[in-house]
Amino acid sequence: MYLSKLFIPILKDTPSEAKVKSHQLMLRAGMIRQSSAGIYSWLPMGFKIMKKIEQIVREEQNKIGAQELLMPTIQSAEIWKESGRYDDYGEEMLRIKDRQGKEMLYGPTNEELITEIFRSSIKSYKSLPKLLYHIQWKFRDELRPRFGVMRCKEFFMKDAYSFDLNDDEAKKSYNKMFFAYLSTFKRLGLTAIPMAADTGPIGGDVSHEFIILAETGESKIYSDKRILNIDISKHGNENNSIEDLRKKYDEFYAVTDDKFDKKIFEKKVKKENQLITKGIEVGHIFYFGDKYSKPLNCSVDLQDGKKVDVKMGSYGIGVSRLVGAIIEAKFNNNIMKWPSSVAPYEVAIIPTLQKNDNTNYLRAEKIYKSLVKSNVDVLLDDTDEHLSAKFKKFDLIGIPFQIILGSKSTDDKHEFKELNGKTEILTLEEIKKILLNKRNTN
Amino acid sequence: MYLSKLFIPILKDTPSEAKVKSHQLMLRAGMIRQSSAGIYSWLPMGFKIMKKIEQIVREEQNKIGAQELLMPTIQSAEIWKESGRYDDYGEEMLRIKDRQGKEMLYGPTNEELITEIFRSSIKSYKSLPKLLYHIQWKFRDELRPRFGVMRCKEFFMKDAYSFDLNDDEAKKSYNKMFFAYLSTFKRLGLTAIPMAADTGPIGGDVSHEFIILAETGESKIYSDKRILNIDISKHGNENNSIEDLRKKYDEFYAVTDDKFDKKIFEKKVKKENQLITKGIEVGHIFYFGDKYSKPLNCSVDLQDGKKVDVKMGSYGIGVSRLVGAIIEAKFNNNIMKWPSSVAPYEVAIIPTLQKNDNTNYLRAEKIYKSLVKSNVDVLLDDTDEHLSAKFKKFDLIGIPFQIILGSKSTDDKHEFKELNGKTEILTLEEIKKILLNKRNTN
Numbered sequence: 066m067y068l069s070k071l072f073i074p075i076l077k078d079t080p081s082e083a084k085v086k087s088h089q090l091m092l093r094a095g096m097i098r099q100s101s102a103g104i105y106s107w108l109p110m111g112f113k114i115m116k117k118i119e120q121i122v123r124e125e126q127n128k129i130g131a132q133e134l135l136m137p138t139i140q141s142a143e144i145w146k147e148s149g150r151y152d153d154y155g156e157e158m159l160r161i162k163d164r165q166g167k168e169m170l171y172g173p174t175n176e177e178l179i180t181e182i183f184r185s186s187i188k189s190y191k192s193l194p195k196l197l198y199h200i201q202w203k204f205r206d207e208l209r210p211r212f213g214v215m216r217c218k219e220f221f222m223k224d225a226y227s228f229d230l231n232d233d234e235a236k237k238s239y240n241k242m243f244f245a246y247l248s249t250f251k252r253l254g255l256t257a258i259p260m261a262a263d264t265g266p267i268g269g270d271v272s273h274e275f276i277i278l279a280e281t282g283e284s285k286i287y288s289d290k291r292i293l294n295i296d297i298s299k300h301g302n303e304n305n306s307i308e309d310l311r312k313k314y315d316e317f318y319a320v321t322d323d324k325f326d327k328k329i330f331e332k333k334v335k336k337e338n339q340l341i342t343k344g345i346e347v348g349h350i351f352y353f354g355d356k357y358s359k360p361l362n363c364s365v366d367l368q369d370g371k372k373v374d375v376k377m378g379s380y381g382i383g384v385s386r387l388v389g390a391i392i393e394a395k396f397n398n399n400i401m402k403w404p405s406s407v408a409p410y411e412v413a414i415i416p417t418l419q420k421n422d423n424t425n426y427l428r429a430e431k432i433y434k435s436l437v438k439s440n441v442d443v444l445l446d447d448t449d450e451h452l453s454a455k456f457k458k459f460d461l462i463g464i465p466f467q468i469i470l471g472s473k474s475t476d477d478k479h480e481f482k483e484l485n486g487k488t489e490i491l492t493l494e495e496i497k498k499i500l501l502n503k504r505n506t507n
Numbered sequence: 508m509y510l511s512k513l514f515i516p517i518l519k520d521t522p523s524e525a526k527v528k529s530h531q532l533m534l535r536a537g538m539i540r541q542s543s544a545g546i547y548s549w550l551p552m553g554f555k556i557m558k559k560i561e562q563i564v565r566e567e568q569n570k571i572g573a574q575e576l577l578m579p580t581i582q583s584a585e586i587w588k589e590s591g592r593y594d595d596y597g598e599e600m601l602r603i604k605d606r607q608g609k610e611m612l613y614g615p616t617n618e619e620l621i622t623e624i625f626r627s628s629i630k631s632y633k634s635l636p637k638l639l640y641h642i643q644w645k646f647r648d649e650l651r652p653r654f655g656v657m658r659c660k661e662f663f664m665k666d667a668y669s670f671d672l673n674d675d676e677a678k679k680s681y682n683k684m685f686f687a688y689l690s691t692f693k694r695l696g697l698t699a700i701p702m703a704a705d706t707g708p709i710g711g712d713v714s715h716e717f718i719i720l721a722e723t724g725e726s727k728i729y730s731d732k733r734i735l736n737i738d739i740s741k742h743g744n745e746n747n748s749i750e751d752l753r754k755k756y757d758e759f760y761a762v763t764d765d766k767f768d769k770k771i772f773e774k775k776v777k778k779e780n781q782l783i784t785k786g787i788e789v790g791h792i793f794y795f796g797d798k799y800s801k802p803l804n805c806s807v808d809l810q811d812g813k814k815v816d817v818k819m820g821s822y823g824i825g826v827s828r829l830v831g832a833i834i835e836a837k838f839n840n841n842i843m844k845w846p847s848s849v850a851p852y853e854v855a856i857i858p859t860l861q862k863n864d865n866t867n868y869l870r871a872e873k874i875y876k877s878l879v880k881s882n883v884d885v886l887l888d889d890t891d892e893h894l895s896a897k898f899k900k901f902d903l904i905g906i907p908f909q910i911i912l913g914s915k916s917t918d919d920k921h922e923f924k925e926l927n928g929k930t931e932i933l934t935l936e937e938i939k940k941i942l943l944n945k946r947n948t949n
Binding site for chain 2: 069070071072074095098100101104105106107108109112113115130132133134135136137138139140141143156157159161163164167169171178181182185186187191195197202204206208218219
């Protein structure tokens with residue numbers, strides 16, 4: 066892509082309404098634009114990054130055998146009355162009357178609807194276990210939306226639901242998701258800690274929030290810092306291996322504010338291992354047994370002819386929020402560097418261009434064409450700005466690698482650097498090798 | 508995927524509410540489930556097909572240089588008041604008041620919002636032309652939703668918008684989309700005819716509906732049947748070639764009901780070439796100049812310092828509707844056969860399975876594993892139903908190729924057939940060749 070063609074309205078100044086760095090960066094780099102309070106349009110670069118995150122989330126769900134479907138955004142109020150949550154949910158639920166006066170709502174979550182789909186589709190114990198998920202827009206009518214996409218009204222979320230015969234089986238499903246979440250966040254370049262958490266309006270007995278450490282986070286956390294050393298790459302997705310992993314995490318104290326008990330914390334965690342900080346919630350998983358299946362009559366026939374209410378859990382990942390969360394984690398010293406797995410482009414070509422001399426432009430174009438031919442996703446800055454202005458711009462865009470065509474360039478050797486790294490003088494073939502190698506490790 | 512694990516609630520009987528064959532098939536094959544009047548959940552198989560259609564639509568938009576972004580579903584009423592359409596749009600618009608009493612709506616289309624994004628981002632003529640699109644859920648509060656996903660309330664649509672300096676440039680953008688639409692429908696296995704059409708609530712001077720012929724369609728069409736012989740594969744996406752193609756289509760009379768004039772029709776089209784039938788609208792493109800840019804003050808600076816309102820067009824494709832439209836075109840004699848480009852799986856393995864003899868099951872599994880290893884997307888029917896029941900089921904599912912393990916199978920040779928075709932006895936390697944060859948021609 067040529068930068069002059071890309072729809073990327075970069076702002077010179079930081080908009081005053083943006084208080085956290087992810088919100089500031091997303092507006093300045095032309096990733097999003099507010100359309101009304103707490104509601105955003107995703108411009109091409111922001112959209113592309115969000116889609117890459119979505120795809121990683123999807124692949125890790127598929128790996129544990131979850132099946133993707135898609136529920137609508139607008140739901141009937143009826144099933145929410147059946148479950149008893151219609152009145153509970155309060156003003157955050159966007160309530161709608163259609164032209165015939167029927168009570169509808171914009172789904173803030175989907176426990177009721179998936180239970181309705183399941184009960185009308187599955188009759189026998191033989192069809193269990195099942196893991197179903199969708200990635201869909203949700204709406205919560207926040208009174209004070211803030212922090213850009215981190216706490217907004219319309220947001221993109223993956224929510225999965227598990228259906229099992231009994232608690233033991235349900236625990237396996239829960240642990241599978243636990244594992245999938247850790248793998249997902251790892252691929253996104255994030256260290257997420259699962260923390261025992263309160264279940265809130267979803268309900269149930271067991272719950273973990275997945276939190277990435279960030280001073281700007283809204284969640285206060287208390288943890289044993291050794292939990293950060295657990296290496297998930299040693300674990301496969303078989304049940305035994307997942308159970309071992311789960312046990313490792315359970316060894317260490319890690320809770321959110323709601324679950325914090327000072328006495329237990331100080332007894333269990335030595336002073337030097339105590340980690341008290343803030344974080345951003347990027348995922349939340351729940352086990353709630355028959356909380357929804359019972360009122361909604363979602364049961365299956367057992368082998369002996371009896372019926373049993375299915376045991377359910379639900380599992381959320383904030384896909385749009387993750388765009389902001391990754392920025393909070395990676396935007397430092399005014400330089401953004403996207404993890405390669407979700408970067409908007411693999412490499413940028415940044416030439417100095419002079420009006421009376423098109424040597425560099427021709428060089429840049431030649432490199433561009435060769436990279437495109439090798440299926441490298443590349444952005445060429447063909448604008449006539451000064452090199453210093455270009456660098457500032459690319460500190461916002463955050464493409465992890467740069468090919469710089471300045472005074473040191475020759476026809477065969479180019480300045481190449483990884484953001485925050487050292488400049489090397491390399492041939493195009495050497496550069497390609499580095500880029501393709503990076504891609505294979507994602 | 509093993510059929511016993513797939514979430515595909517197949518219905519034995521045709522639900523009485525379904526009047527057209529696409530609606531019947533989608534319910535029976537477990538592709539969708541109604542959640543309330545005119546609002547559907549997409550179950551895994553239906554979802555997978557819709558995503559494949561979406562991806563083809565996306566690729567053809569990208570090919571002509573359109574850039575993808577994403578606007579939200581919920582919009583503020585304000586910009587609709589600016590354009591003057593807030594009152595015009597009537598009861599089909601789903602109007603919402605948020606918790607603070609602010610007037611919002613669920614977008615039925617996005618001319619206003621994209622104009623707002625453009626006017627606040629682009630200032631100079633140098634940034635034109637621009638083609639922007641998104642693929643997003645829309646809502647129209649139909650009084651009488653019917654025909655399943657063909658006329659429902661919540662629907663998935665690609666809508667693109669073009670921005671140009673003047674009418675001549677705008678015509679090029681219009682023709683690019685014209686070409687992209689023909690390419691898109693061709694890849695979906697459909698013959699779509701562009702028909703001069705009325706502009707309706709979008710407005711403007713020039714408009715084409717893209718219509719596929721189907722007796723169950725809601726649009727009445729009048730055309731010269733020679734238009735069906737135009738071969739778009741001879742045309743590339745350069746402006747000249749596209750213009751030639753556009754001229755070829757303009758040679759033949761082809762209009763929808765609104766534009767029909769009996770006198771002109773009979774004068775222009777010889778009796779033997781007259782085609783009067785019904786069709787399904789799958790795309791609609793509009794050129795409306797400054798209809799939105801003028802009231803919304805969307806202008807750019809020219810070289811001489813003057814300002815000019817940008818000239819706009821809009822371009823829609825009904826992605827969710829296309830799932831139904833393809834069924835209307837391809838479901839015949841109670842057999843559905845998906846075009847390979849959007850088929851839910853590339854091939855099905857259908858074995859007869861006996862309780863006391865697992866020979867066929869082991870054969871089936873061996874073939875399955877070998878196909879998966881070759882990256883073939885395959886569905887194995889591991890249920891214990893009779894072969895005749897299995898065939899009926901697969902006539903609904905519509906996977907275009909079948910490997911049948913019945914009495915004629917040996918360890919090395921298998922019955923293989925293309926749906927509606929003849930059975931051959933082939934080795935697995937021969938079968939793979941046919942499948943991969945089919946994939947490469949999509």
